[in-house]
Amino acid sequence: MNWIDTHCHLDAAEFGADRDAVLARARAAGVAQIVLPAVEVGNFDAVRELAHQHQLVYALGIHPLYVERAAAGDLEHLAAALRRHRDDPRLVAVGEIGLDHFVPGLDRELQQRFYLAQLRLAQEFALPVILHVRRSADVLLAGLRRIEVVGGIAHAFNGSDVQADEFVSRGFRLGFGGAMTFERALQIRRLAQRLPQQALVLETDAPDIPPWWLYRSAQARARGESSRNEPAELPRIAQSLATLRGWTQADTAAITVANAKAALPRLAALSS
Numbered sequence: 001m002n003w004i005d006t007h008c009h010l011d012a013a014e015f016g017a018d019r020d021a022v023l024a025r026a027r028a029a030g031v032a033q034i035v036l037p038a039v040e041v042g043n044f045d046a047v048r049e050l051a052h053q054h055q056l057v058y059a060l061g062i063h064p065l066y067v068e069r070a071a072a073g074d075l076e077h078l079a080a081a082l083r084r085h086r087d088d089p090r091l092v093a094v095g096e097i098g099l100d101h102f103v104p105g106l107d108r109e110l111q112q113r114f115y116l117a118q119l120r121l122a123q124e125f126a127l128p129v130i131l132h133v134r135r136s137a138d139v140l141l142a143g144l145r146r147i148e149v150v151g152g153i154a155h156a157f158n159g160s161d162v163q164a165d166e167f168v169s170r171g172f173r174l175g176f177g178g179a180m181t182f183e184r185a186l187q188i189r190r191l192a193q194r195l196p197q198q199a200l201v202l203e204t205d206a207p208d209i210p211p212w213w214l215y216r217s218a219q220a221r222a223r224g225e226s227s228r229n230e231p232a233e234l235p236r237i238a239q240s241l242a243t244l245r246g247w248t249q250a251d252t253a254a255i256t257v258a259n260a261k262a263a264l265p266r267l268a269a270l271s272s
Protein backbone atom coordinates (compact mmCIF):
# COMPACT_ATOMS: atom_id res chain seq x y z
CA MET A 1 0.00 0.00 0.00
CA ASN A 2 1.21 3.50 -0.84
CA TRP A 3 0.58 6.68 1.13
CA ILE A 4 1.38 10.37 0.66
CA ASP A 5 2.14 12.56 3.66
CA THR A 6 1.03 15.95 2.31
CA HIS A 7 2.65 17.96 5.10
CA CYS A 8 5.83 17.19 7.00
CA HIS A 9 8.62 19.45 8.27
CA LEU A 10 11.34 16.87 7.79
CA ASP A 11 14.00 19.59 7.84
CA ALA A 12 13.06 20.54 11.43
CA ALA A 13 15.71 20.42 14.14
CA GLU A 14 13.70 17.66 15.90
CA PHE A 15 14.86 15.31 13.11
CA GLY A 16 18.45 16.49 13.11
CA ALA A 17 19.84 13.42 14.87
CA ASP A 18 18.01 10.63 13.03
CA ARG A 19 16.49 11.99 9.81
CA ASP A 20 17.62 9.05 7.69
CA ALA A 21 16.10 6.55 10.15
CA VAL A 22 12.84 8.54 10.20
CA LEU A 23 12.73 8.37 6.41
CA ALA A 24 13.54 4.68 6.37
CA ARG A 25 10.68 3.99 8.79
CA ALA A 26 8.33 6.08 6.63
CA ARG A 27 9.29 4.12 3.53
CA ALA A 28 8.93 0.81 5.37
CA ALA A 29 5.43 1.90 6.45
CA GLY A 30 4.49 2.54 2.81
CA VAL A 31 4.73 6.34 2.86
CA ALA A 32 5.99 6.70 -0.69
CA GLN A 33 5.91 10.47 -0.97
CA ILE A 34 6.22 13.38 1.46
CA VAL A 35 5.54 17.08 0.84
CA LEU A 36 8.07 19.34 2.58
CA PRO A 37 6.74 22.89 3.05
CA ALA A 38 9.19 25.69 3.80
CA VAL A 39 8.50 28.15 6.60
CA GLU A 40 10.97 30.96 5.95
CA VAL A 41 13.63 32.07 3.47
CA GLY A 42 16.27 30.51 5.71
CA ASN A 43 14.99 26.97 5.09
CA PHE A 44 14.29 27.19 1.34
CA ASP A 45 17.58 25.48 0.48
CA ALA A 46 17.09 22.82 3.16
CA VAL A 47 13.68 21.66 1.91
CA ARG A 48 14.78 21.75 -1.72
CA GLU A 49 17.95 19.79 -1.02
CA LEU A 50 16.14 17.23 1.14
CA ALA A 51 13.53 16.76 -1.58
CA HIS A 52 16.17 16.16 -4.23
CA GLN A 53 18.28 13.96 -2.01
CA HIS A 54 15.38 11.65 -1.14
CA GLN A 55 13.08 11.92 -4.21
CA LEU A 56 10.50 13.93 -2.22
CA VAL A 57 8.71 17.17 -3.13
CA TYR A 58 8.70 20.64 -1.57
CA ALA A 59 6.95 23.98 -1.38
CA LEU A 60 8.42 27.46 -0.91
CA GLY A 61 6.75 30.10 1.21
CA ILE A 62 6.81 32.18 4.38
CA HIS A 63 4.75 30.78 7.27
CA PRO A 64 2.52 33.23 9.20
CA LEU A 65 4.36 32.49 12.45
CA TYR A 66 7.61 33.57 10.75
CA VAL A 67 6.56 36.86 9.17
CA GLU A 68 7.61 38.95 12.13
CA ARG A 69 11.20 37.81 11.86
CA ALA A 70 11.22 38.05 8.06
CA ALA A 71 13.45 40.68 6.51
CA ALA A 72 12.10 43.42 4.26
CA GLY A 73 13.35 41.70 1.12
CA ASP A 74 12.06 38.22 1.90
CA LEU A 75 9.04 38.39 -0.40
CA GLU A 76 11.36 39.38 -3.27
CA HIS A 77 13.63 36.53 -2.25
CA LEU A 78 10.65 34.15 -2.48
CA ALA A 79 9.70 35.53 -5.89
CA ALA A 80 13.28 35.06 -7.09
CA ALA A 81 13.40 31.49 -5.73
CA LEU A 82 10.11 30.61 -7.43
CA ARG A 83 11.49 32.03 -10.68
CA ARG A 84 14.79 30.23 -10.35
CA HIS A 85 13.17 26.86 -9.61
CA ARG A 86 10.04 27.18 -11.72
CA ASP A 87 11.12 24.24 -13.90
CA ASP A 88 12.04 22.06 -10.93
CA PRO A 89 9.51 19.21 -11.05
CA ARG A 90 9.87 18.71 -7.28
CA LEU A 91 8.62 22.23 -6.50
CA VAL A 92 4.88 21.54 -6.17
CA ALA A 93 3.35 24.52 -4.33
CA VAL A 94 3.70 27.87 -2.62
CA GLY A 95 3.67 27.18 1.11
CA GLU A 96 3.41 27.13 3.93
CA ILE A 97 1.50 30.40 3.88
CA GLY A 98 -1.63 31.62 5.63
CA LEU A 99 -2.85 33.30 8.79
CA ASP A 100 -2.64 32.38 12.45
CA HIS A 101 -5.31 34.08 14.56
CA PHE A 102 -4.87 31.64 17.44
CA VAL A 103 -1.44 32.49 18.84
CA PRO A 104 -1.94 35.73 20.84
CA GLY A 105 0.00 38.91 20.20
CA LEU A 106 0.82 38.40 16.52
CA ASP A 107 0.74 41.25 14.00
CA ARG A 108 -2.32 40.36 11.93
CA GLU A 109 -1.81 43.18 9.44
CA LEU A 110 1.68 41.99 8.65
CA GLN A 111 0.45 38.39 8.29
CA GLN A 112 -2.25 39.59 5.90
CA ARG A 113 0.28 41.51 3.80
CA PHE A 114 2.49 38.42 3.46
CA TYR A 115 -0.50 36.20 2.77
CA LEU A 116 -1.89 38.32 -0.06
CA ALA A 117 1.54 38.89 -1.60
CA GLN A 118 2.19 35.14 -1.60
CA LEU A 119 -1.22 34.40 -3.12
CA ARG A 120 -0.26 36.76 -5.94
CA LEU A 121 2.98 34.83 -6.42
CA ALA A 122 1.08 31.53 -6.49
CA GLN A 123 -1.19 33.02 -9.12
CA GLU A 124 1.73 34.35 -11.14
CA PHE A 125 3.53 30.99 -11.10
CA ALA A 126 0.30 28.97 -11.46
CA LEU A 127 1.14 26.93 -8.37
CA PRO A 128 -1.28 25.63 -5.74
CA VAL A 129 -0.92 26.88 -2.16
CA ILE A 130 -0.47 25.04 1.14
CA LEU A 131 -2.42 27.00 3.73
CA HIS A 132 -1.95 27.31 7.48
CA VAL A 133 -5.47 27.86 8.85
CA ARG A 134 -5.83 28.60 12.54
CA ARG A 135 -8.97 30.51 13.57
CA SER A 136 -8.49 32.37 10.31
CA ALA A 137 -10.56 30.52 7.72
CA ASP A 138 -12.92 33.41 6.91
CA VAL A 139 -10.11 35.89 6.31
CA LEU A 140 -8.19 33.32 4.25
CA LEU A 141 -11.27 32.68 2.13
CA ALA A 142 -11.75 36.43 1.61
CA GLY A 143 -8.18 36.52 0.24
CA LEU A 144 -8.93 33.61 -2.11
CA ARG A 145 -11.99 35.45 -3.42
CA ARG A 146 -9.79 38.46 -4.25
CA ILE A 147 -6.84 36.55 -5.67
CA GLU A 148 -7.78 33.33 -7.38
CA VAL A 149 -5.24 30.54 -7.31
CA VAL A 150 -5.33 27.07 -8.81
CA GLY A 151 -6.29 25.50 -5.47
CA GLY A 152 -4.25 23.61 -2.96
CA ILE A 153 -4.50 22.21 0.54
CA ALA A 154 -5.92 23.76 3.71
CA HIS A 155 -3.63 21.93 6.09
CA ALA A 156 -4.62 20.71 9.60
CA PHE A 157 -8.11 21.95 8.93
CA ASN A 158 -10.21 22.67 12.00
CA GLY A 159 -12.91 25.07 10.83
CA SER A 160 -16.68 25.04 10.53
CA ASP A 161 -18.77 23.10 8.03
CA VAL A 162 -19.53 26.30 6.09
CA GLN A 163 -15.84 27.22 5.89
CA ALA A 164 -14.91 23.68 4.84
CA ASP A 165 -17.54 23.73 2.11
CA GLU A 166 -16.23 26.99 0.69
CA PHE A 167 -12.66 25.69 0.56
CA VAL A 168 -13.93 22.59 -1.21
CA SER A 169 -16.02 24.61 -3.66
CA ARG A 170 -12.85 26.57 -4.50
CA GLY A 171 -11.10 23.33 -5.41
CA PHE A 172 -9.14 22.95 -2.18
CA ARG A 173 -8.46 19.72 -0.36
CA LEU A 174 -8.48 19.63 3.42
CA GLY A 175 -5.62 18.04 5.34
CA PHE A 176 -6.40 15.58 8.15
CA GLY A 177 -3.82 14.22 10.55
CA GLY A 178 -3.08 13.46 14.18
CA ALA A 179 -5.88 15.65 15.56
CA MET A 180 -8.46 13.40 13.87
CA THR A 181 -7.31 10.42 15.98
CA PHE A 182 -8.65 11.98 19.20
CA GLU A 183 -12.19 10.85 19.99
CA ARG A 184 -12.99 14.26 21.45
CA ALA A 185 -12.15 16.01 18.17
CA LEU A 186 -15.82 15.93 17.22
CA GLN A 187 -15.85 18.66 14.57
CA ILE A 188 -12.73 17.41 12.78
CA ARG A 189 -14.09 13.86 12.81
CA ARG A 190 -17.48 14.99 11.54
CA LEU A 191 -15.81 16.82 8.65
CA ALA A 192 -13.67 13.78 7.85
CA GLN A 193 -16.83 11.70 7.80
CA ARG A 194 -19.13 13.91 5.75
CA LEU A 195 -16.98 15.89 3.27
CA PRO A 196 -16.95 14.64 -0.32
CA GLN A 197 -14.26 11.97 -0.58
CA GLN A 198 -12.29 13.95 -3.19
CA ALA A 199 -11.73 16.70 -0.57
CA LEU A 200 -9.65 14.60 1.83
CA VAL A 201 -5.87 14.38 2.04
CA LEU A 202 -3.71 12.95 4.82
CA GLU A 203 -0.79 14.56 6.57
CA THR A 204 1.28 14.23 9.73
CA ASP A 205 2.60 17.80 10.15
CA ALA A 206 5.51 16.00 11.81
CA PRO A 207 7.22 16.71 14.13
CA ASP A 208 4.02 18.45 15.34
CA ILE A 209 0.37 17.41 15.89
CA PRO A 210 1.00 13.99 17.45
CA PRO A 211 -1.78 11.41 17.23
CA TRP A 212 -3.23 10.30 20.58
CA TRP A 213 -0.78 7.45 21.02
CA LEU A 214 2.19 9.84 20.86
CA TYR A 215 0.59 12.66 22.80
CA ARG A 216 2.36 13.65 26.04
CA SER A 217 1.15 16.28 28.48
CA ALA A 218 3.16 19.46 29.04
CA GLN A 219 4.40 18.03 32.35
CA ALA A 220 5.52 14.79 30.69
CA ARG A 221 7.33 16.77 28.00
CA ALA A 222 8.99 18.86 30.70
CA ARG A 223 10.28 15.56 32.12
CA GLY A 224 11.85 14.88 28.73
CA GLU A 225 9.25 12.50 27.25
CA SER A 226 8.89 13.07 23.52
CA SER A 227 5.65 13.57 21.65
CA ARG A 228 7.47 13.87 18.34
CA ASN A 229 5.34 12.83 15.40
CA GLU A 230 6.84 11.29 12.27
CA PRO A 231 5.69 10.34 8.76
CA ALA A 232 5.73 6.60 9.51
CA GLU A 233 2.64 7.22 11.66
CA LEU A 234 0.56 8.11 8.61
CA PRO A 235 -1.00 4.66 7.99
CA ARG A 236 -2.12 4.39 11.60
CA ILE A 237 -3.53 7.94 11.49
CA ALA A 238 -5.29 6.92 8.27
CA GLN A 239 -7.01 4.13 10.17
CA SER A 240 -9.14 6.80 11.90
CA LEU A 241 -10.29 8.09 8.53
CA ALA A 242 -10.95 4.57 7.30
CA THR A 243 -13.11 3.85 10.35
CA LEU A 244 -15.03 7.14 10.06
CA ARG A 245 -15.75 6.56 6.36
CA GLY A 246 -16.29 2.81 6.49
CA TRP A 247 -13.40 2.31 4.07
CA THR A 248 -10.71 -0.34 4.00
CA GLN A 249 -7.12 0.79 4.47
CA ALA A 250 -6.56 0.07 0.76
CA ASP A 251 -9.51 2.33 -0.20
CA THR A 252 -8.20 5.03 2.10
CA ALA A 253 -4.71 4.90 0.63
CA ALA A 254 -5.95 4.92 -2.97
CA ILE A 255 -8.45 7.75 -2.45
CA THR A 256 -6.15 10.03 -0.48
CA VAL A 257 -3.20 9.48 -2.83
CA ALA A 258 -5.38 10.35 -5.83
CA ASN A 259 -6.59 13.46 -4.01
CA ALA A 260 -3.07 14.56 -3.11
CA LYS A 261 -2.04 14.22 -6.75
CA ALA A 262 -5.09 16.19 -7.87
CA ALA A 263 -4.28 18.93 -5.35
CA LEU A 264 -0.63 19.09 -6.43
CA PRO A 265 -0.53 18.45 -10.19
CA ARG A 266 3.27 18.48 -10.34
CA LEU A 267 3.33 15.63 -7.87
CA ALA A 268 1.10 13.65 -10.22
CA ALA A 269 3.35 14.49 -13.17
CA LEU A 270 6.38 13.34 -11.22
CA SER A 271 4.97 9.90 -10.41
CA SER A 272 3.50 9.20 -13.86
Ligand SMILES: [Zn+2]
Pocket (backbone or CB within 6 Å): 007, 009, 037, 096, 205
Ligand atom coordinates in the same frame (compact mmCIF):
# COMPACT_ATOMS: atom_id res chain seq x y z
ZN1 LIG B 1 3.28 23.13 8.79
